[in-house]
Amino acid sequence: MVIFSLLLAALALLVALFYFFRYQKIKNQLSKLFVMEYAMNHAQNPLYFVDPKSAAIFYVNKAACKTLGYTYEELTSLTIFNIDPNVTHEAWLKHNEHLKMAQTSDFLTQHKRKDGTLFEVEVFGNVFEYEGKFFNIAFAVDVTQKNHYQKALQESHDALTLRNQELEELAMLDALTKIPNRRFLDEIYAKRFDEHRREDVSLALLMIDVDDFKTYNDFYGHAKGDEVLIQIAQTLQKTLKRPTDFIARYGGEEFVVVLKETSLSGAVTMASELLYAIKFLQIPHEKSKILPYITTSIGIAWKDFDSQITQEELLSFADRALYKAKERGKNGYVLCEEVV
Template sequence: MEYRKLNGQYENLLEKNAHYENLAMIDALTQIPNRRFLDDIYTKLYKEHIRDNTNLAVFMIDIDCFKAYNDFYGHVKGDEVLIQIAKTLQKTLKRPSDFIARYGGEEFVVLLKDISLDGASTMANQLILAIKLLQIPHEKSKTIPYITISIGIAFKDAAAKVTQAELLAYADKALYKAKESGKNGYVVCEKVI
């Protein structure tokens, strides 16, 4: 009798632990993986891409002029936009291995394993178009009067000697170039890796 009671309590604790682990890995607002989850998955995918001798693309995505959006429309509307953007980006990714996470604020990271540079460019265009098609009004935007995104892409083949951190940093640098060159587009990191 005592054994069954203890076993039931143990099972209950396991369920609660799994629930809390899930909460710790999911962004509360957007309901997509958070940065902590990204860190775990990125390490795993990075090792897999080297082991399997495949390519890896890292996208750093930012919502254009989002501070101006929040200032004009308010943070409640801004939160609604973040939720919509996250769902749309997630829905636009097609393969089971494609991964998206909220990186922080209005930034997202996408990891695409076993993809060509042309495939990564095609996916970037699809993500940009999917957000444009939402036609979320943004009167204070400096590009078009709708919410848009910019993407920085870092692309690596398995043989390249680039660390995970460097690859992410290259995507971030490419994002800044995309923002500087007019937003609402993507830039591939110039560094050959």
């Protein structure tokens, strides 16, 4: 009797476990279905499930109802022929034959809203088989909206590109004087040097320094000194004549001018014009040992196309010439003899 009772208990336990695991399986399946339905209902684009034989619509998501202006019940009582005026019965059959072979399709057509208005859509169709029966599933993208998004995306991309260019340009500009900085000078000088050798033309460097600038800052203050540097930088830049002529702030009160394809006399002439342009400003400098206003000194280094001097040496020669100009009393220029 006890054994029989135990057997019944074990059997009852097995039955309970069977139904428990079956319940868990059904629960998991339902949970997955709920997740899938939630995802489909919250998709941004209209989604349609269609019977391939009758073209009857048997499931749609919220986006489809909203786009076409129907309720779920209204839309699932219609066929593809009701919402797509371009689809005939013959075209529908051909489409399904193609879909069975290719498994996917992509085409442009029109959809009709409940109020009768038409709009262009791009349809992305797929076919799937379940328990021996085929079903069609399709996403429809409003072409007007798609073009709007693409245009907005392109505009955002263009704006970002422009902003990046602006940031790149800012990174190449001296924060104070708003002319190219040392970083940009390094790049453009290397470029001009390569061009002058490749094109068999000359190259000149002018290194410019503001005379007695430390005493100016000590007497007038650094804020006033910054104003002077800005004025000098802008004046030097405006004095250059050709688009290929280039100036950059080298550091502190020093500037460098790069002149490609200019003669030795042309480089000297430009140095004279730059000196005069700064003197013409007549910026007062009471503590100057030269004149009662701001002056500059310039070192000139010139290289013909067949010279073997490197770009580092040419820059060093311009610096050496500037040093000699300072030694000789400032307010003038010196041509580096090593390059002549």
